[in-house]
Amino acid sequence: LSKSPITKTARIQSNPLNMYLTKVKGMDESVNNFCSIGIIEILSSKWGQLQESAQFNYMFEVEWLIDKYPPCFRHLPMLLVHQDKRETTAQLEAETAPYGNIDLAKARLNDAFGTHHTKMMLLRYEDTLRVVIHTANLIEQDWREKTQGVWLSPLFPLFKEDEEPRDKSPTKFQTDLILYLRSYKSKAVDHWCELLKKYDMSEAKVFIIGSTPGRHTGADLHKFGHMKLRKILSSNHATCENVQANWPVIGQFSSIGSLGAKSEAWLQGEFLQSLGTTPKRFTAFTKPPLKLVFPCVEDVRNSLEGYKAGGSLPYSDSTHQKQLYLTKFLHRWKSDKKGRTRASPHIKSYFRVSPDMKQIHYAVLTSANLSKAAWGGLEKQSSQLCIRSYELGVLFLPKIFGQQDTFVVSDGLVVDGDGEKDPISFPVPFDLPLTRYGDEDQPWRWDVCYKSIPDSHGDVWIPS
Numbered sequence: 001l002s003k004s005p006i007t008k009t010a011r012i013q014s015n016p017l018n019m020y021l022t023k024v025k026g027m028d029e030s031v032n033n034f035c036s037i038g039i040i041e042i043l044s045s046k047w048g049q050l051q052e053s054a055q056f057n058y059m060f061e062v063e064w065l066i067d068k069y070p071p072c073f074r075h076l077p078m079l080l081v082h083q084d085k086r087e088t089t090a091q092l093e094a095e096t097a098p099y100g101n102i103d104l105a106k107a108r109l110n111d112a113f114g115t116h117h118t119k120m121m122l123l124r125y126e127d128t129l130r131v132v133i134h135t136a137n138l139i140e141q142d143w144r145e146k147t148q149g150v151w152l153s154p155l156f157p158l159f160k161e162d163e164e165p166r167d168k169s170p171t172k173f174q175t176d177l178i179l180y181l182r183s184y185k186s187k188a189v190d191h192w193c194e195l196l197k198k199y200d201m202s203e204a205k206v207f208i209i210g211s212t213p214g215r216h217t218g219a220d221l222h223k224f225g226h227m228k229l230r231k232i233l234s235s236n237h238a239t240c241e242n243v244q245a246n247w248p249v250i251g252q253f254s255s256i257g258s259l260g261a262k263s264e265a266w267l268q269g270e271f272l273q274s275l276g277t278t279p280k281r282f283t284a285f286t287k288p289p290l291k292l293v294f295p296c297v298e299d300v301r302n303s304l305e306g307y308k309a310g311g312s313l314p315y316s317d318s319t320h321q322k323q324l325y326l327t328k329f330l331h332r333w334k335s336d337k338k339g340r341t342r343a344s345p346h347i348k349s350y351f352r353v354s355p356d357m358k359q360i361h362y363a364v365l366t367s368a369n370l371s372k373a374a375w376g377g378l379e380k381q382s383s384q385l386c387i388r389s390y391e392l393g394v395l396f397l398p399k400i401f402g403q404q405d406t407f408v409v410s411d412g413l414v415v416d417g418d419g420e421k422d423p424i425s426f427p428v429p430f431d432l433p434l435t436r437y438g439d440e441d442q443p444w445r446w447d448v449c450y451k452s453i454p455d456s457h458g459d460v461w462i463p464s
């Protein structure tokens with residue numbers, strides 16, 4: 001500290017947002033002390049006596065997962081909700097066969113382009129229930145040396161006997177989560193819908209932003225994907241005196257889909273229209289600046305995992321060649337202030353920030369990458385939204401957390417102020433201001449050879 005200018009340590013509330021980044025192995029403790037959590041802590045018995053749990057995800061290592069539960073919980077009923085693909089089902093049936101307490105539920109997909117990306121834990125204790133919405137697969141690699149995001153709900157209490165069960169959340173969290181779960185049309189998932197109804201979720205302060213496969217129209221047009229986000233951002237929940245049309249939108253993700261031949265086709269069209277929505281009626285919608293954060297080849301090569309980190313960044317060269325316009329929006333993965341530059345991102349996060357990058361109008365933590373399959377594509381004169389994948393995320397709006405107008409961006413040096421009036425800083429996973437790609441920087445693509453410079457392990461990358 002003697003070297004750096006004495007930055008004032010702002011009094012900022014510790015973590016009223018319950019938003020965490022995953023711990024990184026091998027980093028010194030200062031990195032893992034700031035808003036960080038690991039899977040063992042999430043599943044710890046310190047929260048109560050677990051009764052049963054459900055794990056929604058894309059990739060599972062069953063033995064590794066069981067081992068992350070406290071020994072006394074490993075025999076309890078567990079439901080694994082996975083995508084309805086032959087090889088996934090076969091693998092999970094084989095891996096769960098030795099365990100009598102694990103059931104499987106398929107998330108049916110309408111087409112081959114959809115995936116069950118959603119990552120959620122439902123944890124029922126004796127008289128409380130917790131919802132965990134996050135970005136990590138249930139495999140060891142995803143929790144070791146990456147930057148992932150985790151939102152922990154409060155421990156919701158059961159309604160009292162004489163209480164009328166209803167959604168007391170200020171954000172309709174319970175209603176929207178159950179609506180999303182009903183879309184699986186699965187008996188095992190419906191069991192959890194019935195359970196969720198029994199809990200008082202008045203302390204849930206985030207909005208659910210879910211995606212479920214289908215063509216959503218009429219009353220459903222604003223229920224999922226980027227249209228749900230547009231609806232909330234145009235409501236008075238999102239009122240913000242400070243926000244202006246020139247406030248940039250930032251998107252950060254670990255994969256990119258086919259977005260169309262021109263940026264106006266979807267990215268700077270309906271997608272930016274939704275993420276740039278505010279309750280203010282600006283004159284004809286003026287597009288806010290759009291800034292995208294996706295690792296370049298050098299970011300991957302220098303990461304803790306080396307080129308192998310790129311195995312979880314499935315952006316294909318054939319897709320990139322069809323949308324070279326993306327490069328001008330791209331920024332590097334840089335997180336020096338949190339000591340996480342080398343912890344490759346698998347988190348997905350979206351923000352609207354002030355031009356000086358000191359104020360945050362909203363934040364989204366989600367499983368959704370930058371793709372139409374995840375966020376949806378409008379069809380039929382914008383009368384229906386076509387979504388291919390299951391996704392789940394949460395939206396943080398300052399007003400719901402009692403903030404005057406915006407969240408602040410902390411410079412990492414904060415004291416845990418717990419005064420209600422202290423400003424809340426959002427743990428933005430990457431450094432602000434952003435770092436543009438250099439002229440020689442290329443976006444990582446997982447099907448390209450990188451063999452001229454070895455990575456931090458001395459390896460090269462030669463995709464099979």
Ligand SMILES: O=C(O)c1cnc2c(C(=O)O)cccc2c1O
Pocket residue numbers: 058059115116117135136137311312313314
């Ligand atoms: O987290 C996820 O939901 C997710 C989904 N898909 C992939 C793919 C693929 O779809 O081929 C390849 C590598 C990593 C992932 C991944 O991490």
